[in-house]
Amino acid sequence: MKQENIRNFCIIAHIDHGKSTLADRILEETHSIEKRELRSQMLDSMDIERERGITIKLNAVELTYEYNNELYYLNLIDTPGHVDFSYEVSRSLAACEGALLVVDATQGIQAQTLANLYLALDNNLDIIPVINKIDLPNADTTKVISELENIGFNKEDIVLTSAKTGEGIKKLLEKIITVIKPPTGDINKPLRALIFDSLFDSYRGVITSIRVVDGEIHVGDLIKMMETNASYDVIGLSINTPKEKQVSSLKAGQVGYVYASIKSISDVLVGDTVTLEKNPAQEALPGYKPMKPMVYCGLYPVDAKKFEDLRDALEKLKLNDASLTFEPETSKALGFGFRCGFLGLLHMEIIEERVEREFNIELIATAPSVIYEVILNNGEKLMIDAPTKMPKKEYISKILEPFSKVSIFTPTTYIGPIMELCQEKRGNLVNIDYLDEERCTINYEMPLLEIVYDFFNKLKSITKGYASFDYEITSYKESNLVKMDILLNGEVIDALSIIVHKAFAYNRGRIIVEKLKEIIPRALFEIPIQASISNKVIARSTVKALRKDVLAKCYGGDITRKKKLLEKQKEGKKRMKKVGSVELPQEAFMSILSMDE
Amino acid sequence: MAKYVYIHIPFCNSICSYCDFCKIFYNEKIADKYLDKLKQEITTRYNQEKIKSIYIGGGTPSSLNMHQLEKLFSIIKTFKKDNDFTFTIEANFDSINEEKLKLFKNNSVTRISFGLESIDKNNLAFLERKENPENIRNIINLSKEYNFDINIDLMYALPTEDMTILNKDLDFIFSLDVNHISTYSLIIEDNTKLKIKNIKNISEDLDFLMYKNICKRMKKNNYLHYEISNFCKENHESVHNLCYWENEEYYGFGVSASSYINNKRFTNTKSITEYLEKYSQSYSENVSKEDKMDYEVILNLRLSKGISLTNFYKKYHKYLEDIYDYEDLVQDKLLVLDNNRLYISEEKWYISNEIIRRLLERKK
Numbered sequence: 001m002k003q004e005n006i007r008n009f010c011i012i013a014h015i016d017h018g019k020s021t022l023a024d025r026i027l028e029e030t031h032s033i034e035k036r037e038l039r040s041q042m043l044d045s046m047d048i049e050r051e052r053g054i055t056i057k058l059n060a061v062e063l064t065y066e067y068n069n070e071l072y073y074l075n076l077i078d079t080p081g082h083v084d085f086s087y088e089v090s091r092s093l094a095a096c097e098g099a100l101l102v103v104d105a106t107q108g109i110q111a112q113t114l115a116n117l118y119l120a121l122d123n124n125l126d127i128i129p130v131i132n133k134i135d136l137p138n139a140d141t142t143k144v145i146s147e148l149e150n151i152g153f154n155k156e157d158i159v160l161t162s163a164k165t166g167e168g169i170k171k172l173l174e175k176i177i178t179v180i181k182p183p184t185g186d187i188n189k190p191l192r193a194l195i196f197d198s199l200f201d202s203y204r205g206v207i208t209s210i211r212v213v214d215g216e217i218h219v220g221d222l223i224k225m226m227e228t229n230a231s232y233d234v235i236g237l238s239i240n241t242p243k244e245k246q247v248s249s250l251k252a253g254q255v256g257y258v259y260a261s262i263k264s265i266s267d268v269l270v271g272d273t274v275t276l277e278k279n280p281a282q283e284a285l286p287g288y289k290p291m292k293p294m295v296y297c298g299l300y301p302v303d304a305k306k307f308e309d310l311r312d313a314l315e316k317l318k319l320n321d322a323s324l325t326f327e328p329e330t331s332k333a334l335g336f337g338f339r340c341g342f343l344g345l346l347h348m349e350i351i352e353e354r355v356e357r358e359f360n361i362e363l364i365a366t367a368p369s370v371i372y373e374v375i376l377n378n379g380e381k382l383m384i385d386a387p388t389k390m391p392k393k394e395y396i397s398k399i400l401e402p403f404s405k406v407s408i409f410t411p412t413t414y415i416g417p418i419m420e421l422c423q424e425k426r427g428n429l430v431n432i433d434y435l436d437e438e439r440c441t442i443n444y445e446m447p448l449l450e451i452v453y454d455f456f457n458k459l460k461s462i463t464k465g466y467a468s469f470d471y472e473i474t475s476y477k478e479s480n481l482v483k484m485d486i487l488l489n490g491e492v493i494d495a496l497s498i499i500v501h502k503a504f505a506y507n508r509g510r511i512i513v514e515k516l517k518e519i520i521p522r523a524l525f526e527i528p529i530q531a532s533i534s535n536k537v538i539a540r541s542t543v544k545a546l547r548k549d550v551l552a553k554c555y556g557g558d559i560t561r562k563k564k565l566l567e568k569q570k571e572g573k574k575r576m577k578k579v580g581s582v583e584l585p586q587e588a589f590m591s592i593l594s595m596d597e
Numbered sequence: 598m599a600k601y602v603y604i605h606i607p608f609c610n611s612i613c614s615y616c617d618f619c620k621i622f623y624n625e626k627i628a629d630k631y632l633d634k635l636k637q638e639i640t641t642r643y644n645q646e647k648i649k650s651i652y653i654g655g656g657t658p659s660s661l662n663m664h665q666l667e668k669l670f671s672i673i674k675t676f677k678k679d680n681d682f683t684f685t686i687e688a689n690f691d692s693i694n695e696e697k698l699k700l701f702k703n704n705s706v707t708r709i710s711f712g713l714e715s716i717d718k719n720n721l722a723f724l725e726r727k728e729n730p731e732n733i734r735n736i737i738n739l740s741k742e743y744n745f746d747i748n749i750d751l752m753y754a755l756p757t758e759d760m761t762i763l764n765k766d767l768d769f770i771f772s773l774d775v776n777h778i779s780t781y782s783l784i785i786e787d788n789t790k791l792k793i794k795n796i797k798n799i800s801e802d803l804d805f806l807m808y809k810n811i812c813k814r815m816k817k818n819n820y821l822h823y824e825i826s827n828f829c830k831e832n833h834e835s836v837h838n839l840c841y842w843e844n845e846e847y848y849g850f851g852v853s854a855s856s857y858i859n860n861k862r863f864t865n866t867k868s869i870t871e872y873l874e875k876y877s878q879s880y881s882e883n884v885s886k887e888d889k890m891d892y893e894v895i896l897n898l899r900l901s902k903g904i905s906l907t908n909f910y911k912k913y914h915k916y917l918e919d920i921y922d923y924e925d926l927v928q929d930k931l932l933v934l935d936n937n938r939l940y941i942s943e944e945k946w947y948i949s950n951e952i953i954r955r956l957l958e959r960k961k
Contacts, residue, residue, distance in 0.1 A: 522801075524931070524951060547801035548808070549950040552781045552826050554899055555841055556603050557855040560862050560882055563895055566954050573954070 003253040004182045005070060008211065010077045010092055012120060013102035014110035014468065018132045021163040022102060023076060027242065029169045030063040030074070060095075060197075060209055060255045061242045067177050074176060075255040077196070077211075079116075087291055087343075090119055091196040091271045094287055095211035095255065098126040098180030100172070105131050105139035105160075109147050111409035111468035114441065117151070126180045129153045130172065135162035150436050183213075183253030190281040191215035191223075193250075193274040198265055200319035204236075206262035210274055211255050213285060218249045222277040223260065226284040227269055231277050232260035265322050291323045293341025294402065294473060295348055295452055296385040298329055298366035298495065299355070300337030302577065302586075306361050307336045313359035314338060317351060324351060329386070333495040333579040334364060339386055341371075345452060364577055366495045367592045370448045373400040373476050387497040390483045393534055400476040402448040405430070408459065409441050410467035417462040418442055425450035426501060448473060449499065454593045484509060484538075486516070486592070487530040491580045498592050509539035515591040520584060522546040527582055599858050600649040601840040602676060604635070605851030606658040606669070607869060610692060614725040614794075615752070617786035619853035619867050620656045628665055630873055631852075636672045638865075638876055639850050647679040650837040652686075654710075659688035659697060666697065670704035683707045683836045685748075690733050698743050708746035708835075710779075711736075715766050719757040725790065730769060737773045746833060748777035753811065754804040755783050756796060763807055764814075771818050776833040780811050780826055808947055823901050825946050842900050844893045853879075860884045886913070890920055891960075895953055903933075903940020922959040931955065 013019040063074040079092040093099065099120045103109055120127060129148050134141050141160060148158055159175055161168035185192075197209035210217075217223065221234045236259040238246045250256045262268055270291065273284040301310045314326045325341035342348040348368060355361055372384040375397045384390055406427070408418055412434070419429065419442070427446035434440045451471055459467055484505055486496035500508050509531030516529050520543045527543040554562055576583040608623040608631075621627070651673060661669065673684075685708040686701060701709065715721055716730050740747055749770055753763050770778060782804055785791045798804070812822055820828035824842060827835065840847055849856040852872040855864045863881035866872050884892065890913055897904040909917045917939065918924075926932045931952045933942050941949050 524948060544802070546948050546951060547805040548782075549948045550825060550946060551950065552784060554825075554896070555838060556847060556849055556857075557853070557864065559841060559855070559857075559892065559896065560864075560880070563888075563892060566895065566950065566957060569950065569954050570958060573958075 001073060001251070001254070003185070003187070003251075006073045006075065006183055006253040007098065007176055007180045008075045008077065008096045008183060008253070008255060009098040009100060009176055009180055010079050010096045011100045011102055012079065012089075012093075012113065012116040013132075014104070014107070014113045017102050017104040017107065017110075017113070018163050019078075019102055022100075022130075022132055022161065023078060025161075025163045025166055025169050026076065026173065027061070027063065029166070029173060030065045060240060062239045062255065063241070065173055065177070067174060072177050073254075074173070077255065087289060088197070088270060089116060090123070090287070091194065093120055093123045093125060094271075094285075095194055095196045096123075096125055097183060098128065098176065100128050100130050100176075102130045102132050103144055103148065105134045105141050105144055106136050108140075108144050109151070109409070109435070109439070111407055111441070111470045114151075114409060115407060115470040115472075127153075128172070128175050128179050129158045130161055131158060132161050132163055134160050135165050135167065147435065147439070185212070185214045185252035187214070187216060187252040189214040189252075190279050191217055191221075191274065191276045192281045192285055193217060194285050195225075195268060195270055195272045195274060197270060198268040198322070200265050204259045204261075206260075206265050206268050208258045208260070208262070208268050208274075209255070210250070210258055212250050212252050214252050214281070215276075216249055216251045217258070217274070217276075223258070223274050224277045224280060225267070225269070225272050226275055226281070227272040227288055228267060230267055232262055235259045235261055265319055268322070270322070291343065293323065293325050293343060293371075294448065295342045295344055295368045295370060296339060297342075297348060297368040298331060298334070298337050298386065299326075299340050299352065300331065300334040300364045300366075300495075302362040302364055302575065304335045309359065310338065310355065310361050310363075313355050313361060314340070316359075317354060321351075323347070331366075331388070331495045333493045334366070334577065337364075341385065345456070362575070364495075364586055364589055366589050367498060368452045369499065370402050370452060372481070372499065374398075375400070387483050387499050388494045390499065393482070398478050399481045401479045401481060402473050403445055403475055403477050404448045404451060404471040404473045406444045406446050406451065406469060406471045407441050408444070408467055408469045409439070410463055412438055412440050414463040414467060415440065415442065418459070418467065421455075421458055421462060422446060425453075425455060426504070445474070446471075447479065447501075452593075482533050485532050486512065487528075487532060487537075488516075488520075488582045488584075489525075489527050489580060490530075493579055493584075495579075495589055496592055505533055506538050509533075512592050513539045513541040516588060517541045517543055519588050519591055520582065523583065525581075598646050599644075599846040599848050599856070600646055600679065601837060601845060601847035602648055602651045603837075603847060603849045603854055604651065604653045604669075604673075605655060605849070605854040606653060606661065607631070607656040607852050608660045609655065609657045610660050610689075611725070611727075612790070614723065614790040615783060615786070617789050618656065619869070621869055623657075623660045625662070625665075627869070627873075628661060631869070632665060632668050632672065634873055634876075635669075635851055639672060639675055641876070642850070643675065643848065645677060648676045649679045649681065650683045650685070650840065651676065652684075652837040654687045657689050657692055657712075658686050659692040663696065663700065666700055670700070673704070678705075681836075683746075685710055685746075685835070685837055687712065690728060690736050693736055695739055698739060698745075701745070702743050706745070708748065708777075709740055710748040710777075711750065713749045713770070714752040715755070715758075715762075716769050717758070717762045717766060720752075720755050720762065720766075723755055723757040724752065734773065737775065746777065747775040748779060748835065749773065749775050751778060751780045753780060753782055753807050754799050756799055758799075758807075760807065760810065763810065767811065767814050771814075776830040777835060778815070778820060778828045780828070782808060805947055812943065821901070822943055825899050825949060839900075842896045844889070844896045857884075860889070889913075890915075891957060894921065894956060898939075898941050898949060898953055898956075901940065901943065903938050906937045906939065920961060921956050922961055923956055926952065926955055926959070 011019045060077045065072050077092050077095055079089045101117055131144050159168055159172045192214045193210040193212045195208055199207045201207050219234050219237055224231045237250055238244050239256040271288040275281040318324050323343050326338040329337055329339040352365055374382045374384050376395050377397045422444045425446055427444040430443040430445055432440050432442050480502045481499050482502050484498050484500050485492045513529045513531050526545045529541045530537045531539040551562055576585050607620045608628055609620045610623050684706045686706050687710045689712055716728055815828045822828050823834055846857045852869050853867045861883055863878050866877045866879050906917050927934045933940050941952055
């Protein structure tokens with residue numbers, strides 16, 4: 001295999017712009033897969049991915065295509081589309097020489113598309129702009145072409161496709177061969193291979209996806225991970241076509257998988273460099289960053305007996321997801337559970353959903369929190385990932401919180417409301433970039449906490465879904481933050497405590513107590529709800545006592561119905577969490593995110 | 598051994614907005630046919646037990662014409678009667694007259710249950726009913742002359758109502774001096790005109806205050822509050838309805854009527870066309886011993902006398918406290934344990950569902 005005939009490329013697109021279907025169509029066109037075998041969205045192997053239409057884990061597939069009597073090897077490296085996985089995106093981009101920038105003909109360019117495009121340009125990739133879904137009746141291809149022109153593409157370079165009908169796919173394959181440069185690694189240099197993904201297989205241990213940059217790797221080699229210094233024997237090498245094909249070696253420019261009896265996925269760091277124990281490379285490939293969870297929340301089983309099952313579930317999920325962290329946590333209100341760390345909000349939602357769905361454990365999730373840097377009066381520095389762990393005010397010298405750069409891509413008509421929202425969210429305007437007269441990117445610097453607190457839903461609702469946004473964590477900065485407790489019936493409910501900016505505390509407190517008043521069902525007694533900061537009550541409300549819970553009529557025909565009703569109510573109550581003397585429905589724990597008045 | 602009989606007459610001269618009972622507009626031919634089918638059902642299903650109480654409900658039984666009422670009473674002659682036999686029939690003021698009262702009397706009817714509901718103009722318009730206070734008073738006086746026990750139904754907590762209107766309705770009812778009053782806070786049932794119009798209930802708080810007001814005024818007027826929604830002068834409890842709350846077995850004949858016989862609860866078809874074709878059931882449930890005990894507490898706790906621990910033991914050969922762990926509920930004063938009886942005190946009846954639910958949760 002000549003390196004000149006290899007093309008490594010990925011597809012970057014906004015969610016739902018048809019990346020996975022386009023990939024399927026390319027597989028079909030290159031006869032990598034027969035039509036009858038083609039399950040919709042072949043590359044997404046997890047159920048949840050197929051359902052949500054999001055690619056969570058990476059996948060790479062080698063396709064062969066004949067062009068001008070030459071056989072070409074095209075490695076399609078699939079990337080996750082969501083910002084939570086942006087580091088994984090950056091590593092898969094680093095494994096490529098080119099990228100297809102896919103834009104939906106009906107929706108045009110979105111924030112994520114742009115963010116990933118800039119990432120691709122940073123990685124020096126050759127970009128092929130693609131407008132997909134041109135078959136749809138509401139496609140506005142001309143408009144999307146001019147949008148692409150506005151960000152610097154030439155009209156004649158744009159490929160128009162319909163992944164649904166297959167239109168333009170052949171042309172796209174030719175473009176991949178003619179536009180994207182072949183790899184230029186040196187096969188004679190010591191081995192350097194980039195790890196861009198890993199997957200746990202219960203039979204073979206960790207399967208590591210690599211892109212060989214320099215040198216060659218053989219079955220039987222003793223390899224070394226340059227970041228962790230761990231060594232393993234290569235037991236097998238294979239490529240995905242998309243059926244697995246065993247090979248004896250992978251050479252510079254190739255993409256494939258390594259099995260090496262690696263037991264834990266945590267030993268395989270995405271972004272790390274693989275070299276040989278004998279004749280190692282002098283320098284690792286650039287760009288390695290350890291993955292750090294940015295958003296935390298407590299996960300508790302509704303049924304306390306399922307605590308061990310939950311631990312088991314999280315351990316199993318972690319096998320395939322090095323970025324998930326968890327440690328046991330006890331809440332007075334919720335009992336035993338785990339404090340879990342995630343890359344972002346979507347990552348959090350996916351894990352919650354998988355625990356509930358695949359492991360059948362009903363969960364109560366506390367409101368998400370970010371990780372704070374707390375400097376104590378004695379100079380000691382603490383990292384605080386839960387409001388309950390926040391030390392008392394008297395001991396704290398200062399609190400720093402993570403800030404992020406937020407890019408909101410929007411029709412210009414919504415600039416006003418968006419700026420208002422960002423202001424409410426403690427944002428500082430950085431600048432506004434106009435793509436054309438109708439669209440712009442608004443850049444803000446904003447605390448991550450405020451993004452975690454219901455930012456996206458709010459943004460969607462004020463822009464009727466037209467704006468998209470992306471964020472990237474930049475730095476830690478000092479803020480005037482306080483811990484706010486929520487008391488029910490005079491008792492602090494630890495799972496409801498939150499950290500808020502002091503200037504926003506009164507307002508937030510008022511909204512939360514009102515929201516809780518709506519959510520908590522009336523009980524036999526009155527339930528006072530209070531929000532307090534350092535034992536000082538700043539907002540209060542009351543759930544009135546149950547007034548009427550009786551069936552007026554109960555004669556011959558009503559009797560079975562009455563018993564059924566009582567049984568149904570009994571079941572309903574089972575799903576509530578008894579906290580002290582109050583029964584809380586699940587949504588109460590998320591209500592503290594609420595910003596609506 | 599069922600000793601109680603309910604017979605459903607599904608005909609009405611007009612349809613009230615809140616009613617979800619099985620009913621159709623009165624039609625002479627259908628009513629004739631219906632009575633034939635009813636006779637057939639009774640002959641087939643009745644097992645010759647001695648009957649303590651018969652209750653004819655509806656619909657509006659008094660909407661039948663004289664001839665049909667006679668036919669109905671002749672069907673009822675089939676039943677063997679116990680010594681202390683009582684016989685109730687439901688009636689509306691606009692479909693009753695002296696002739697019908699006389700007929701009732703001659704056929705051993707002992708009690709008439711009148712749907713009055715309200716005399717307030719706006720309430721009546723909301724309920725889609727017509728009442729004339731003058732006529733009501735005449736009918737009641739006449740019924741008393743014939744020596745019937747009398748019940749009056751009152752509805753309250755209507756969206757058209759405030760406390761003053763409720764008090765006026767109560768004043769009027771007290772002035773009639775009957776020996777039984779049932780009061781129902783409005784329930785908006787599925788498949789009623791109210792539900793279709795998307796009518797909402799009044800606030801829980803006002804409903805509660807109205808209920809408390811009713812309880813207070815009933816007491817002042819010497820009515821005993823013996824069941825959540827029922828009041829009576831001493832010794833005038835509804836014998837028939839007590840059978841439901843005491844978890845006794847009963848027959849239900851006619852379309853949509855429910856029966857509880859030989860540890861089985863079932864309901865006849867709710868479709869009149871189907872009933873006229875062939876007897877069929879729309880629902881049935883086998884009641885295990887466990888279920889039976891649940892039913893026992895659910896139903897007994899509607900009564901002021903509650904559950905008799907002695908009777909419970911006699912019935913089930915188990916002590917109530919071995920089945921339900923109710924001690925903390927007694928401590929929290931949600932239940933009262935007194936003189937070998939476990940009951941919900943009157944002031945807590947408005948949350949009886951919550952209390953009963955807790956008791957059921959404490960099943961050992």
